Amino acid sequence: MQATSHTNRLALETSPYLLQHAHNPVDWHPWGEEALAQARDADLPILLSIGYSACHWCHVMAHESFEDEATAALMNALFVNIKVDREERPDLDKIYQLAHQVLARRPGGWPLTVFLNPHNQAPFFAGTYFPPEARYGLPSFRDALRQVADYYHRRKDSLAENNRSVLEILRSVDAGGPSSMPDATVLRRGRDAMAADYDSHWGGFGGAPKFPMAGSLEFLLRYGDGADREAGEMALHALSRMAVGGLQDHLAGGFYRYSVDERWEIPHFEKMLYDNGLLLALYSEAYARSGEPPLRDTALAAAGWLIAEMQAPEGGYYAALDADSEGEEGRFYVWSRDQVRHALSEAEWPVAQRCFGLDSPPNFEGRWHLRLAATPSQAAQALNLEAAEAESLLQSARVKLLQTRGGRVRPGRDDKILTAWNAMAIRAMALAGRWLGRPDFIDSGARACEFLRQRAWVGGRLYAGCPGGGGSRQEALGIPLRGGLPAYLDDYAYLLDALLELLQARWNSDWLAWATALADDLLERYVDAERGGFYFTAADHEALILRPKSFGDDAVPAGNGVAARSLARLGHLLGEPRYLQAAEQTLRAAGSAMTRHPQAHAALLTALGEWLEPPQIVVLRGDEAAMAAWQEQAGLSWHPRRMVFAIPRESRLPGALAARQAGEATLAYVCAGNRCLPPAVSPQQLRALLVSGT
Incomplete structure (x- = not known):
């Protein structure tokens, strides 16, 4: 249980993550000159801890170590302790995640724990989560604290040399420089490398843990719009598998951060705005390309969740929902079989049981995290129902389960x-x-x-x-x-x-x-x-x-x-x-x-x-109401490199757009790169130009 008799400098911050640590017995500082100067003057190494409010393992380390009086006393005696919200300071996170990779020779993550030379902020030791007692092949956090502090004070000469070496490596990574323009062979090599890592059964890339990797799927979807249909099919297959697994919230919509298994079944339960923005865009374009209704349904659910739960009254979108509630990861989202049965009618239960995988063994610590184990059509066949009836029963079951879940203690929301x-x-x-x-x-x-x-x-x-x-x-x-x-x-x-x-x-x-x-x-x-x-x-x-x-x-x-x-x-x-x-x-x-x-x-x-x-750019000029039919013609099929702008007649335009003038009737200007065609004077002519490309 966290002590509440302490208040540190983080109480004056606005970040929900920093405020989570405002009553730790650790003498936390936010990043800033006050903390850096104190470390320099006292010649104490800096313990830099970076995380975010929805991070499950950040909570674990906080409960085990930062709320522990003895551990906090050690931290306060040996270090100047700085806590950083990685969402507020992605610059610091980028620098010190890269430092972790250099020092530990493996990727980092959160919580990130980095020890810095107070005189130049150069890192000299880094890790992520440290347990309170030695396990997982890791030293106990208290042992690590003592060893790092002892190294800093006893090994100043070698520390200075190591600092120079680490800084040289950091400054050489990803600097880039002028070179020849890459050609299409690089695109093909990227596609082939992704295909080599692609999981042809479960979809996605690699094994557990498995991340959506929306950027890679977007590239494949676009690359597969040409002759290479297989690339696009990989993207569509991955999106379909993610949609039926536990990565998607099958009641409220939206996506969790990643899957802890290769099957997309059990997620890490925080919901991040960036994941949902990237995946909503991708599912929308995937539906436009394929016309597959499940992709549309997934996109509709994600957009609905963003509006209902993540949009502030002032208009902006909140940052994240926590993985934990009542001190347990996933508690808000998982079910016992009796909880589901009690919430549903006698007709709804058999369909929900089969569709949500409740007729299989528990998949999360003795309980069930919902996934789409069977479609309503498959359930209807097994239960001797009409497909439409099974669909209706599943939908009504979703509504009731969502209502029941809404009565639980909700995960915390980061409202940045x-x-x-x-x-x-x-x-x-x-x-x-x-x-x-x-x-x-x-x-x-x-x-x-x-x-x-x-x-x-x-x-x-x-x-x-x-x-x-x-x-x-x-x-x-x-x-x-x-x-x-x-x-x-x-x-x-x-x-x-x-x-x-x-x-x-x-x-x-x-x-x-x-x-x-x-x-x-x-x-x-x-x-x-x-x-x-x-x-x-x-x-x-x-x-x-x-x-x-x-x-x-x-x-x-x-x-x-x-x-x-x-x-x-x-x-x-x-x-x-x-x-x-x-x-x-x-x-x-x-x-x-x-x-x-x-x-x-x-x-x-x-x-x-x-x-x-280069993208094909279609500029429509005319009366707003009249341009609707033209927009429909330009958007009948998905084209990843087509941009369509319907610009009202009265708009004043800059640059080359000023030459796309409105006529007495609607006109359509089509350009690709430096080549422009004569304006189309009817929706049908526009469609013909787009289909032929001439």
Whole structure:
């Protein structure tokens, strides 16, 4: 049980994760000059602990160690202790996750535990979760604390040399540099490497634990739109398997973070906004490509969950739901057989039992986590029912189970509004609205977009988000934007990408003006003018041991890849060579990394694919009502490299768009790269142009 008689400096923070630790007996500091100066003056090493509010193993380590009086006393005596929310400070997380990989020679994760030299913040020892007693091949946390502190004070000479070596390695990783433009063979090698790691039975990549890897699936879906149908089928197969497994919440919709098994059956139960934004977009496009109803149903459920549970009254989307409730992972989501039977009617129970796998042995610590073990049609056949009746009974069972679950203690919600993660959700809502025929989804994305434009775009500069949902708690604390932190590369890149999708769903000249302002600011503050590509932090960002610049994907697609694609799209739309040049230089800078490990750079592969085959841009000009039929013709089939903008007659347009003038009747302008066709004067003529490509 956590002691509540303590209060540390984190009580003054707004991050839900930091506030979770505000009453630890550990003398926690937030990252900042006060803590760094104290460590320097006292010559005490820094214990840097990085996590996030929905992280199950972060909670475990907190309960076992940070709430323990004896462990806290040791930490306070030997270290200056700094706690960081990785969602607020992805720059620090990127740097020290990379340091962990260098020092421990294996990937990191959360909680991340890194020990730093107080005089230069260089890391000299790193791990993730440490148990209170030695197990899992790990030392006890208290033993590790003593050994690390002893090493720091006794081995200053070797520490200085190790610091120099580690910093040199960190600064050499992923720096990139000018090279020749990668060609289509890199795309093929990326596709083949993904195929080699593909699980042809369960779908997805590799074994347990298994992550959705939405960026890789998006690349395969797009690459498979041409002659290579197998690539697209891999993506569709993976999405289908994920949808029926336990990765999806079969009652409320939406996705958990990853599966602990290869079958997608048992998830790690936190729900992250970024996962759901990426997967909603992917399922919407997969449905548009395939027309398979289960993919549509999955996308509809995910979008409904985002609106119902994750959208703040002010418009933005919250960051995450915790994995734990009442101190147990997954407690909110799992069932006993009797709980399900008691909630349902005699008619509903047999269908639910078969469809949700309740006729199989328990799959989660003596209870059941729901999955779609059988379709309603399969249940109907086994139970001698009509398929429509089984479908209706399953749906009514879902409603009752959801209502019953709603009476439980809910997982905690991290109510930060993060710009990059909101941008992923906005993009997803725009795509879902278009491909699923749901204008209410577009409304939701537009509200979030306007929230960011009003609250995260201040004085011509983007900020990384705001605490407390942007609501009363934030205003009461007098904090206009999340700690006043300027945005990172991902914030700019994802938001630019989202605006280009939202503009296709619903034209707004203010959004286009904002997109160009974001692109200009990105080029001014983040570009690596010497080697190409973009740094993760702005030129005037806080000085850290490293200015990160990465090309590889991690939990989300690489910002450099998303920026390259978005800048190229905007450059083609406006005829702006600066944007096209920046996109080209990014791809060149990443060329060597893409060639060595193409499968690790899915976002850049997708950007490269569009660079080699520029998007087809359709600009409709006319009265808003009259353009609907034209939009329908342009969107009858999914085309991953087609962009369609229906721009009302009265709109004033910048750049090359100004030449796409409205006539007395609606006109359609079709361009691809530097080649434009004469305007089409009817929906049928437009359709013929799109089908023939001439």
